Amino acid sequence: MHPEAFRRSGHALIDQLAAHLARAHERTVVVSPSPAPDELCVRYPATFPMEPATEAETRAFYTRVLDDSTQLHSPRFLGHQVSAPLPEAVLLETLSAFLNNGTGVFEMGPASNAMERSVLGFLAQKLGLPQGSGGLLTSGGSLGNLTALLAMRQARAGHDAWTLGTSPDLCVLASEETHYSVARAVQILGWGKKGVWPVPSDAAYRMDVAALGPALVAARAAGRHVLGVVACAGSTATGAFDPLAGIADFCAREDLWLHVDGAHGASVAMSRRHRGMLVGIERADSVVWDAHKMMMLPALVTAVLFRSEAHAPAAFAQEESYLFDGKGANWWDSGLRTVECTKRMMSAELYGALYLRGTRVFEDHIDRTFALAQSLATRITNSPDFQLAIAPDCNIVCFRHVPSGPPLSAERLEALQGELRVRIREQGELYIVQTRLRGRLHLRVTIMNGLTKEADLDALLDAIRAAARKLLE
Amino acid sequence: MHPEAFRRSGHALIDQLAAHLARAHERTVVVSPSPAPDELCVRYPATFPMEPATEAETRAFYTRVLDDSTQLHSPRFLGHQVSAPLPEAVLLETLSAFLNNGTGVFEMGPASNAMERSVLGFLAQKLGLPQGSGGLLTSGGSLGNLTALLAMRQARAGHDAWTLGTSPDLCVLASEETHYSVARAVQILGWGKKGVWPVPSDAAYRMDVAALGPALVAARAAGRHVLGVVACAGSTATGAFDPLAGIADFCAREDLWLHVDGAHGASVAMSRRHRGMLVGIERADSVVWDAHKMMMLPALVTAVLFRSEAHAPAAFAQEESYLFDGKGANWWDSGLRTVECTKRMMSAELYGALYLRGTRVFEDHIDRTFALAQSLATRITNSPDFQLAIAPDCNIVCFRHVPSGPPLSAERLEALQGELRVRIREQGELYIVQTRLRGRLHLRVTIMNGLTKEADLDALLDAIRAAARKLLE
Numbered sequence: 001m002h003p004e005a006f007r008r009s010g011h012a013l014i015d016q017l018a019a020h021l022a023r024a025h026e027r028t029v030v031v032s033p034s035p036a037p038d039e040l041c042v043r044y045p046a047t048f049p050m051e052p053a054t055e056a057e058t059r060a061f062y063t064r065v066l067d068d069s070t071q072l073h074s075p076r077f078l079g080h081q082v083s084a085p086l087p088e089a090v091l092l093e094t095l096s097a098f099l100n101n102g103t104g105v106f107e108m109g110p111a112s113n114a115m116e117r118s119v120l121g122f123l124a125q126k127l128g129l130p131q132g133s134g135g136l137l138t139s140g141g142s143l144g145n146l147t148a149l150l151a152m153r154q155a156r157a158g159h160d161a162w163t164l165g166t167s168p169d170l171c172v173l174a175s176e177e178t179h180y181s182v183a184r185a186v187q188i189l190g191w192g193k194k195g196v197w198p199v200p201s202d203a204a205y206r207m208d209v210a211a212l213g214p215a216l217v218a219a220r221a222a223g224r225h226v227l228g229v230v231a232c233a234g235s236t237a238t239g240a241f242d243p244l245a246g247i248a249d250f251c252a253r254e255d256l257w258l259h260v261d262g263a264h265g266a267s268v269a270m271s272r273r274h275r276g277m278l279v280g281i282e283r284a285d286s287v288v289w290d291a292h293k294m295m296m297l298p299a300l301v302t303a304v305l306f307r308s309e310a311h312a313p314a315a316f317a318q319e320e321s322y323l324f325d326g327k328g329a330n331w332w333d334s335g336l337r338t339v340e341c342t343k344r345m346m347s348a349e350l351y352g353a354l355y356l357r358g359t360r361v362f363e364d365h366i367d368r369t370f371a372l373a374q375s376l377a378t379r380i381t382n383s384p385d386f387q388l389a390i391a392p393d394c395n396i397v398c399f400r401h402v403p404s405g406p407p408l409s410a411e412r413l414e415a416l417q418g419e420l421r422v423r424i425r426e427q428g429e430l431y432i433v434q435t436r437l438r439g440r441l442h443l444r445v446t447i448m449n450g451l452t453k454e455a456d457l458d459a460l461l462d463a464i465r466a467a468a469r470k471l472l473e
Numbered sequence: 474m475h476p477e478a479f480r481r482s483g484h485a486l487i488d489q490l491a492a493h494l495a496r497a498h499e500r501t502v503v504v505s506p507s508p509a510p511d512e513l514c515v516r517y518p519a520t521f522p523m524e525p526a527t528e529a530e531t532r533a534f535y536t537r538v539l540d541d542s543t544q545l546h547s548p549r550f551l552g553h554q555v556s557a558p559l560p561e562a563v564l565l566e567t568l569s570a571f572l573n574n575g576t577g578v579f580e581m582g583p584a585s586n587a588m589e590r591s592v593l594g595f596l597a598q599k600l601g602l603p604q605g606s607g608g609l610l611t612s613g614g615s616l617g618n619l620t621a622l623l624a625m626r627q628a629r630a631g632h633d634a635w636t637l638g639t640s641p642d643l644c645v646l647a648s649e650e651t652h653y654s655v656a657r658a659v660q661i662l663g664w665g666k667k668g669v670w671p672v673p674s675d676a677a678y679r680m681d682v683a684a685l686g687p688a689l690v691a692a693r694a695a696g697r698h699v700l701g702v703v704a705c706a707g708s709t710a711t712g713a714f715d716p717l718a719g720i721a722d723f724c725a726r727e728d729l730w731l732h733v734d735g736a737h738g739a740s741v742a743m744s745r746r747h748r749g750m751l752v753g754i755e756r757a758d759s760v761v762w763d764a765h766k767m768m769m770l771p772a773l774v775t776a777v778l779f780r781s782e783a784h785a786p787a788a789f790a791q792e793e794s795y796l797f798d799g800k801g802a803n804w805w806d807s808g809l810r811t812v813e814c815t816k817r818m819m820s821a822e823l824y825g826a827l828y829l830r831g832t833r834v835f836e837d838h839i840d841r842t843f844a845l846a847q848s849l850a851t852r853i854t855n856s857p858d859f860q861l862a863i864a865p866d867c868n869i870v871c872f873r874h875v876p877s878g879p880p881l882s883a884e885r886l887e888a889l890q891g892e893l894r895v896r897i898r899e900q901g902e903l904y905i906v907q908t909r910l911r912g913r914l915h916l917r918v919t920i921m922n923g924l925t926k927e928a929d930l931d932a933l934l935d936a937i938r939a940a941a942r943k944l945l946e
Contacts, residue, residue: 006560007491014483022476037805040587046594068584087479093570097771111541114513121519139612165665168638192638298570332510
């Protein structure tokens, strides 16, 4: 494709996206289309032409993909913890994809590596990590948690786990609210299902610090070699922030590694109003921070930060003559400290978004979405036909609808929540999800879009009421 | 950012990229800028303004990143196995980033999931895998190899490894030419350094099939539990394709899992002329195929294909109430079969590139780059001052320069190769890498850019000769 053809196609796509963005902002899109999976495959068959598509076919293809996708740019997308990406970040990803520079070795992406280094320093400073901290960017929180656990393993297994391998008795203590990627990482590492030893959470779904000691004793009594504690900031289901300072005290006393899964919540460090929720994170040995959640970037841009920079390369002690010069770890050959070899030029998105948009927009985004969640919680508390699961720590709100009128059986009420979720989604105007809290199904809202208004929250509660009336007719 | 502002900024960036692309094609860019890492950080400081950048600052930032990056679009980038992405693929990534749809659960990306399903079917069919095969897309070959090894572990460990964990005696047989991500994956899994039991390669750097039996006996005698064989199609250093049919015979006889790392070479399936190199791959239990190498996509788009689709979810037996409906594995909730939870909408790039460009361009790309590598090999063979390491299997050529004139000592000649590599890079007109083959340093060329011409290869050999004259002055 010639540069001029690229220019023309690029303008055409940008125009289509801008028009689509306007419609999403106007709330005139189907937020979450729900075709049957097998039917949708018919629209995207597994056969391809030999020759290129025409301009009209190209445009039609883009339109189809836009329409068959979930509309995160709609202010009425109130579901999962995925961002409505900043338009600047979309353009930065275009730049990244165009350059296709990696970061495994410095010369595969000089700017990419330099931006990664600097932006990690910025994030570490925001968290209050000490001088000598450092880390890496990687493709997602799951990989981030795996990387942190690898470093924990190498530091605390008591032998050179990387070289000698490990027995299946290793484990971490973690609350029941921990994201499933931690259990997944532990099971990848070969520690089995008991590799995560559960610590009870309190009434607010935060880790019960008093339960840590007994959990440690019990795990050891069961023959587990406990390497550390995984804390949540915040948890996935309810957004609960574990009491990091108390957990850090415990880890210091027991000489355990502290890993904080801040995939969702580490971004709170950008907000002067809310950063107090993170007190204690500066004492963590490792932190995972997803910039594609509350930093409004497209997935995936995850930072893994270590209290001591040396932990990162220690986890991956390898040499390859065609890549590294064999002189050992340095900051600029990032392949020495990631699971990944070829890595996307994700630093351009994070560094570039901070540079092009300035820091204030990120602070505002935290403050605004957290305030909206409080506002929704207040509405729910003030509505006799809604039950709030828990006062929200951040921008996640879980609740149940209990229709006024003749009381429903516990079973009917339980089933109703799931039916409401399906109904709301199918109507296409709003999108929410659900979660099970201590066995009971709840509706779940996450406010990720800075353009969501109070009126959208009112519309949600009204839509739920109307759907319930229909379902109970 | 308003849609109209996005449109204007988008056009501006596209214009900048188109102009840059033209310069890259004209070979007037510095192919691989080589500032000192710490100096470059000064240009990308770890501090950010509070307020947004102006249009002029934005433009200057893009220019700086473009100039400080490695220029894969230059036809004189002859280095690592990373693609000069198709401009259409860059635009498809823009679409993906804009939509930011995931694939963990179907409703997080209906089109994304449907395209993933279909394009995996297309790839499996290209490889000749049977009905009932299936797989997933994931972020890169390292993660792909890890995922395949997880499935292998679950299928062949002899117990429920996912639930019960594993002892450190598991291992795979693999040639010494295997990419380091396989050893890295094995060591992540906790099998230690001996988790990869080496199988010697022959004079052409292909796995020596006759050595498999003795390797199996030796590994078992050393107390290792051998789960399978990892074969290369092709290897990273020289691009050697292991004899897959012979290896498949061995695996069938010994009841071992066959994993083929086709990160670089599986794309050969697109070429009628060259696909014979892959005979035997249709008998693999798992295959990794990086679409961001020879399929001209930006990183990362990796397919992991399983002979039996059921192997993928078997590796990750988990349930989460806020994500999955608990009804067990289905094709459309892809989070059930990946290491990743949130995943990029990478199917849009692969499906879209095949749809928008048609299949012929991919076949032509393989044929053209392989022919150019042969042409370079012929030039080297015909030049008394160059030594070809090995007749290339694909588009990777390794060689040494042996300047005419008074013979150099073996040590001097060895050091000279590394110095030539540095000198060529620093001159900025061409980019090549180096690799160590059986202890001896070689220059290494990979032809990844469809616009590279015979004249570029002549220019490379001339530049090496000229650099050697300078260095030996």
